[in-house]
Amino acid sequence: MTITGTTGRQVPGPSGLPLLGSMFDLKKDSLGTYLSAYREHGDVVRITAGPPGLRFELYAVFSAEGAQRVLATDSANFRKDNAFYQEVRESFGNGLLTAQDADYTRQRRLVQPLFTRRRVDGYADAITAETAVITAGWHAAPGGTVDVVDEMTRLTLRAVTRILFGGADVDEAVDVVERCFPVIGDYTLTRGYSPANVPRSWPTPFNRRAAAAMDELYGVCDAIIARRRAMGEEAKGNDLLTLLSQAESAEDGSLGASEIRDQVLVFLLAGHETTATSLAFSLHLLARHREVQARARDEAADVLKGRIPTAADLDSLPYITRVLKEAMRLYPAGPVIGRRSVEAMEIDGHVIPAGADVIISPWVTHRHSRYWDDPERFDPERFTPEREKERPRYAWFPFGGGPRACIGQHFSMLESVLALAMILQEFELDAVDLSVPVDTGITLRATGPARVVLRPTA
Template sequence: MRPEAYRAIPAMPGALPVLGHLHHFARDPLGFFTQMREQGDVVRWRLGPQRNVFISNPADIAATLLNVEKTFSRGDDHGYAFELFAGNGIIVTHGDFWRRQRKMMQPAMRPQRVAGYADTMVELTDHMLDGWRDGQRRDIRADMLGLTQKIAARTLFGADVTGDAAAVGQALDIASREIGAEFRGITMFLPPWLATPGRRRLKAAIAEVESVLYRIIDERRTTHPDGRPDDLLALLMDARDDEGRPMSDTQLRDETMSLYIAGHETTGNTLVWAYLLLSRHPEARERMAAEITDVVGDRLPVMDDHRSLPYTEAVVKETLRLYPPAWLLPVRATIDVEIAGHQIHTGTDVWMSQWATHRDPRWFTHPEEFRPERFLGEAARTIPKFAWFPFGGGPHVCLGSRFALVEAVLILATIAQRFHLHIDPALDLPPRPLLTLHPGRDVPARVVHTPAHLTPTRASR
């Protein structure tokens, strides 16, 4: 298409000199991207000096994500705070190095490997439930994050990090908060050498997590030089690139840091949102419980049950639609490219928001309502591709997407055999868009024992 034939890209109103739309973005990023979606499918906006384009139509999102590594990249400037956390991990790299790392890590997330982690997911969930009592009040956010942290540690490192759990959990919370604060504030434009209070807190939090990661890696090298445990870390340590080179300890740190927080924080928070939604929609909770009873009975769930629990998986998918852990996804144009008849110049950052597109009434009827049935049968087939993309898409789709779905389904199934979790439906729980989408506060829940005939017996457990 000739340059004169391109359509002008409408601009988001309200930009300030120098700052652009930073004030709107910082104050309410979820609302800001929703407002841009209502302005049109392709909208110009500015974040300080950087000129950006926001897209929200699934067809444009598909064309963009499927062409990452051809006409788009993940970008080289992720902000000091995020780069301090992620290092040179697969979630931020692109090009030849990304292809090297992806090839080395892919075997660790193949379906047969995920199947091997299912028993660990169920075992640790069942062990957690042994400490619950009928009528008890619990902070379900702390419970779910603690559980998924243990699962991540066991499957990733073959290790029990109980002694480090509190410190690591607190450090990850601080890291997520400080990365989100810098990303949404004026500090994102400050040079890396400027040590703000937030950056000092972030460095200390990352050092806390790194101390655990490096200790485990070091113990693995010295204690298990041969015959390493069958876990993700062993696969990563044994992996070799096309030239026979292993990952360095620094690269192992970068990849395990990403896998650890992804396996811990995203699934843990998704489960919290799921229980809030199920408490507000008891008919969905009862349907899910009935499906689990029919399929699993009085034994503990196993990997094969995942395929036979479509409604339970639909609950997870609908939760991911309404509360996507990854709520924002930017890429950068590496050449001039066309999107929906508009010219996007080299170097332009193209932003997509799962939050905004997942709640677009063009793709989802009554988008603010919780309807797991959207993801069943014919209804699921009518959802446009990339109208639902909680794990991204294209070459850079999240490696752990299958792990996350299986984990959430099996945890819901295991808990449902023994307990319901009731959260006050009127609880005000605003989402906080930090590194991932968080509940904005602790989440108290009342534990309600299921009828005795549904509870697994000691023998079957």
């Protein structure tokens, strides 16, 4: 199936079923569908899905050069105006993830100083303390077996909550997030990918369950923010909530209570789910590749000599960093990134029409044969400095890119490398599950266990 733009070549794509297009393929395995579309049709693909009257078109751009156009060079032409981001905005607020235009620019200017490398490095103690709590419990794991997906989700949630709220409010917030986030996430995802939705205000069981979860989540955040503001000068500290409350400038003013809550919700969402994915699949891959695991453990032992790592150790752990980057190549936490075009634009010789829903996909680009030899093979040596320089900038982009690149990139890398170094010092890992099925939600999610057997090191 093809269409013709005003210039450029015809845009190819899968034909799918006569009446439903690729609807069932996308529902069954969207990531596999995108990967097959690239392999069969090239770097720009048009995918149609849905019955007549509710059919939608999706333009997928898979090359590194195309991703750079969408995210960076021509980012003003590709906005977060699609239905999916609108649902995320309504569920998790108008924070940095979803805000646009003047709102986004103002928020970014106010929040950016809180994510400098020096500021983020100050959170290393909280990261290592929570990692120590998690690994201490592993010594009593039944059969010495844990599911690293569950364990890394617990670790990153506790770490980001501690960094956001400080010690006093961690347990209260973690309990609510663990209970409410899955409900809100599934609700948002279902509505974001549905061709038609009833209004959120209608009292359907689905709407009411999600509304109750949002009320509880918003309520605990608002209560913590109100308590912190009521303390005034007594609330001074290094937790992120205090710093958000104090952020101000002559040009942008300060963040109001609802704006602070929106940022907190985004940080809770992006700050634990994405890093948990990177950590879990790093451990899964290390457990399957014992030689790589041994080399990474040797590096941790040589650098740390049994002590707790600090932020100053990050640059001294290059091999563990390469392991992490390769895991993020194979299992990017944000496997698909959506935008909507403003004006028609030619990319890779094909026209993307005005008003089109557009995706770029780290999942696919990270497997693109032009940039990666034997792309399904796990090989941390792909990320030596020399080999990284040989590839286009957007051959690897797990943190997005351009003016909307993830503000927490250094935080995620710091947390992941320090946690991996601590775990490798303490345990050897053997894989129970040799493959882990995945699906795409708001972030990449495992749909099956990733169990490993733990053996304490000598």
